[in-house]
Amino acid sequence: xxxxxxxxxxxxxxxxxxxxxxxxxxxxxxxxxxxxxxxxxxxxxxxxxxxxxxxxxxxxxxxxxxxxxxxxxxxxxxxxxxxxxxxxxxxxxxxxxxxxxxxxxxxxxxxxxxxxxxxxxxxxxxxxxxxxxxxxxxxxxxxxxxxxxxxxxxxxxxxxxxxxxxxxxxxxxxxxxxxxxxxxxxxxxxxxxxxxxxxxxxxxxxxxxxxxxxxxxxxxxxxxxxxxxxxxxxxxxxxxxxxxxxxxxxxxxxxxxxxxxxxxxxxxxxxxxxxxxxxxxxxxxxxxxxxxxxxxxxxxxxxx
Amino acid sequence: xxxxxxxxxxxxxxxxxxxxxxxxxxxxxxxxxxxxxxxxxxxxxxxxxxxxxxxxxxxxxxxxxxxxxxxxxxxxxxxxxxxxxxxxxxxxxxxxxxxxxxxxxxxxxxxxxxxxxxxxxxxxxxxxxxxxxxxxxxxxxxxxxxxxxxxxxxxxxxxxxxxxxxxxxxxxxxxxxxxxxxxxxxxxxxxxxxxxxxxxxxxxxxxxxxxxxxxxxxxxxxxxxxxxxxxxxxxxxxxxxxxxxxxxxxxxxxxxxxxxxxxxxxxxxxxxxxxxxxxxxxxxxxxxxxxxxxxxxxxxxxxxxxxxxxxxxxxxxxxxxxxxxxxxxxxxxxxxxxxxxxxxxxxxxxxxxxxxxxxxxxxxxxxxxxxxxxxxxxxxxxxxxxxxxxxxxxxxxxxxxxxxxxxxxxxxxxxxxxxxxxxxxxxxxxxxxxxxxxxxxxxxxxxxxxxxxxxxxxxxxxxxxxxxxxxxxxxxxxxxxxxxxxxxxxx
Ligand SMILES: Cc1cc2nc3c(=O)[nH]c(=O)nc-3n(C[C@H](O)[C@H](O)[C@H](O)COP(=O)(O)OP(=O)(O)OC[C@H]3O[C@@H](n4cnc5c(N)ncnc54)[C@H](O)[C@@H]3O)c2cc1C
Ligand code: FES
Numbered sequence: 001x002x003x004x005x006x007x008x009x010x011x012x013x014x015x016x017x018x019x020x021x022x023x024x025x026x027x028x029x030x031x032x033x034x035x036x037x038x039x040x041x042x043x044x045x046x047x048x049x050x051x052x053x054x055x056x057x058x059x060x061x062x063x064x065x066x067x068x069x070x071x072x073x074x075x076x077x078x079x080x081x082x083x084x085x086x087x088x089x090x091x092x093x094x095x096x097x098x099x100x101x102x103x104x105x106x107x108x109x110x111x112x113x114x115x116x117x118x119x120x121x122x123x124x125x126x127x128x129x130x131x132x133x134x135x136x137x138x139x140x141x142x143x144x145x146x147x148x149x150x151x152x153x154x155x156x157x158x159x160x161x162x163x164x165x166x167x168x169x170x171x172x173x174x175x176x177x178x179x180x181x182x183x184x185x186x187x188x189x190x191x192x193x194x195x196x197x198x199x200x201x202x203x204x205x206x207x208x209x210x211x212x213x214x215x216x217x218x219x220x221x222x223x224x225x226x227x228x229x230x231x232x233x234x235x236x237x238x239x240x241x242x243x244x245x246x247x248x249x250x251x252x253x254x255x256x257x258x259x260x261x262x263x264x265x266x267x268x269x270x271x272x273x274x275x276x277x278x279x280x281x282x283x284x285x286x287x288x289x290x291x292x293x294x295x296x297x298x299x300x301x302x303x304x
Numbered sequence: 305x306x307x308x309x310x311x312x313x314x315x316x317x318x319x320x321x322x323x324x325x326x327x328x329x330x331x332x333x334x335x336x337x338x339x340x341x342x343x344x345x346x347x348x349x350x351x352x353x354x355x356x357x358x359x360x361x362x363x364x365x366x367x368x369x370x371x372x373x374x375x376x377x378x379x380x381x382x383x384x385x386x387x388x389x390x391x392x393x394x395x396x397x398x399x400x401x402x403x404x405x406x407x408x409x410x411x412x413x414x415x416x417x418x419x420x421x422x423x424x425x426x427x428x429x430x431x432x433x434x435x436x437x438x439x440x441x442x443x444x445x446x447x448x449x450x451x452x453x454x455x456x457x458x459x460x461x462x463x464x465x466x467x468x469x470x471x472x473x474x475x476x477x478x479x480x481x482x483x484x485x486x487x488x489x490x491x492x493x494x495x496x497x498x499x500x501x502x503x504x505x506x507x508x509x510x511x512x513x514x515x516x517x518x519x520x521x522x523x524x525x526x527x528x529x530x531x532x533x534x535x536x537x538x539x540x541x542x543x544x545x546x547x548x549x550x551x552x553x554x555x556x557x558x559x560x561x562x563x564x565x566x567x568x569x570x571x572x573x574x575x576x577x578x579x580x581x582x583x584x585x586x587x588x589x590x591x592x593x594x595x596x597x598x599x600x601x602x603x604x605x606x607x608x609x610x611x612x613x614x615x616x617x618x619x620x621x622x623x624x625x626x627x628x629x630x631x632x633x634x635x636x637x638x639x640x641x642x643x644x645x646x647x648x649x650x651x652x653x654x655x656x657x658x659x660x661x662x663x664x665x666x667x668x669x670x671x672x673x674x675x676x677x678x679x680x681x682x683x684x685x686x687x688x689x690x691x692x693x694x695x696x697x698x699x700x701x702x703x704x705x706x707x708x709x710x711x712x713x714x715x716x717x718x719x720x721x722x723x724x725x726x727x728x729x730x731x732x733x734x735x736x737x738x739x740x741x742x743x744x745x746x747x748x749x750x751x752x753x754x755x756x757x758x759x760x761x762x763x764x765x766x767x768x769x770x771x772x773x774x775x776x777x778x779x780x781x782x783x784x785x786x787x788x789x790x791x792x793x794x795x
Pocket of ligand 2: 240241242243244245246247248249250251252261262263264
């Protein structure tokens with residue numbers, strides 16, 4: 001049987017099951033829609049029917065733009081099997097993300113491969129406290145959605161520096177029983193850090209599971225907090241990657257004293273066992289001393 | 305076996321070969337010196353990525369070919385994992401019929417231009433050569449001659465596309481585009497199957513592309529072979545991870561009847577010693593992939609990398625040699641091999657070790673790393689090593705290295721490449737519960753057919769053997785193709 005995906009058919013007159021038209025790039029990876037969440041956060045809906053069909057919450061793809069581009073991981077924020085599309089949310093942080101953000105509907109992404117990683121272990125546990133920071137909110141969305149579908153109560157804390165960086169709020173509200181917004185500058189929701197929002201909830205009711213996705217530094221502190229209250233916690237790690245198939249070890253982290261490869265053993269791990277300090281160092285492997293200094297400044301700001 | 309012997313005998317009795325043998329006395333032949341391969345000057349080549357070996361001239365090749373005695377009992381063939389008819393192709397060279405020589409190679413070797421460059425001939429055909437065995441003289445340079453004939457064909461522009469038997473309209477797939485997958489695809493296409501090769505990365509070729517560097521195996525040599533496969537109708541799908549992008553079950557539903565798993569030994573091993581995750585410590589897979597596949601050393605490309613000035617490479621295999629020689633080419637002042645046994649035990653090809661030494665690579669043999677240290681930003685800056693001595697032989701027959709108490713000392717480094725072997729890629733085995741795997745994680749196969757515990761699934765190359773060689777992977781791919789054809793025809 002040959003499967004044909006209407007979306008792909010429609011746009012490029014080629015059937016996905018038909019490997020007769022070969023270079024897989026020619027009939028896939030087309031950007032079908034682009035939306036700005038903020039000046040520096042972009043949502044791309046990409047034609048990738050195979051991936052749309054196979055992906056589960058927690059999966060990611062590796063993307064490369066241009067023949068001279070680097071390979072970077074991006075979590076699949078959403079997928080539409082009927083349309084054969086996946087949704088990626090990208091924050092401009094470096095060369096590659098900036099280039100991706102500059103692509104328009106109708107453009108192609110040179111390479112998209114996936115879905116990679118282990119899917120989130122979804123079950124009915126009771127009350128789930130989800131926390132997402134910055135662009136980490138995008139990968140958190142499918143996880144929240146899946147836990148909600150599995151019959152859990154969902155309380156979601158979204159955090160960002162300032163109002164315009166809070167993304168996907170409506171979608172989160174759709175799948176959460178309660179959404180708490182925290183901004184560093186108090187321009188929206190409550191003023192304070194993600195951990196303050198979380199602690200409020202923990203003080204108020206019993207939490208059975210915490211899920212945290214965001215910058216490593218945020219996950220570190222979220223994890224320290226839940227550790228204090230003995231709440232089982234899952235973190236989705238966003239290390240540097242290259243192949244995404246376990247071949248290189250660029251993505252390695254220490255979990256429970258053992259080296260693990262985030263791309264194949266993760267991306268989700270028991271947050272209380274992750275060596276976040278090592279991960280933070282490794283994330284800065286290619287940062288120049290200058291950008292590092294700037295980030296340090298930002299970090300101290302988060303901790304303060 | 306007997307058939308094969310009789311065939312070889314008949315071939316040897318052909319008129320042209322008898323005549324050629326009569327042209328020169330064996331004594332004269334054995335008095336010729338083994339050809340010396342022309343190489344780039346070590347002091348120049350350790351600053352560039354151009355191929356080190358420059359190949360033989362036609363004249364050199366003919367002279368070298370005339371050293372071959374065209375033995376009654378050609379032991380060299382038994383030393384070749386794919387049993388190339390070695391005397392025949394060499395005699396074709398001696399006769400000046402280079403295209404014909406290439407044809408002989410291609411009867412059993414799908415990738416002669418590759419194998420002529422990377423096969424460990426000194427432990428295979430050349431080891432079994434009459435010169436080595438009986439005359440105690442340097443063997444006929446079979447590898448150089450193989451490369452010569454294959455390159456001649458590639459450069460002639462008249463490279464032949466193998467004939468395809470009537471198309472069967474039956475679909476089969478290879479998972480992975482390394483030598484196992486490419487050889488399999490070639491044979492199946494010849495038999496008339498509709499072959500698709502799925503590759504996880506964005507480039508075709510497996511280790512031939514992302515692992516072995518340009519100065520040893522130029523990419524264009526591999527691309528010529530891939531182009532021929534394309535001309536034969538083989539389809540390549542990149543960015544496709546079987547087991548993830550689609551499962552084997554999905555592919556079966558789409559009409560694929562049988563599969564070859566040639567997914568390689570993807571997972572790099574680490575030593576699990578303190579400090580191994582500091583910045584600047586790479587697996588050799590990561591280091592070589594950054595340089596070869598992602599072109600990280602070229603400022604025009606986006607992929608970053610650390611370019612070490614004081615580089616330590618841990619290990620003694622081909623991968624370690626490739627890494628250390630790459631680091632030198634990228635401007636290291638000091639590039640060191642740190643290996644826990646002595647040079648005699650090194651698994652790397654003899655030629656690679658020789659080339660490395662000429663290029664100024666330091667060898668710290670009988671040394672083992674015990675710990676790494678870093679600055680406050682987590683960047684490796686020192687390592688602690690321990691000296692070793694050799695004890696009694698272990699299970700592998702090699703003498704076991706034993707640490708010498710109190711011999712530890714420190715070395716300044718700013719980049720380390722860990723090259724201590726790879727483990728089988730668990731992606732495919734992990735996605736198929738019914739598949740029989742060994743305790744090492746390799747896929748279990750019937751050695752005669754390469755068939756796995758799932759009847760329509762065959763496997764070959766590093767995923768079956770752990771880390772092996774190009775020629776063995778290729779041989780597996782061909783064996784699997786023959787067996788798969790039988791299987792699909794109900795035999
Ligand atoms: C640096 C280096 C130097 C070497 N030097 C030599 C040498 O000089 N001589 C020699 O004989 N041997 C050498 N070897 C060993 C030799 O390269 C290997 O034995 C050989 O390449 C194995 O071939 P293979 O086809 O099994 O797999 P590979 O060449 O490893 O190819 C496997 C391919 O499958 C792909 N893949 C994996 N999983 C999937 C999946 N699920 N779906 C789709 N695709 C998938 C991988 O991305 C990869 O491209 C060297 C190896 C290295 C790393
Ligand atoms: S990204 Fe290469 S092993 Fe994980």
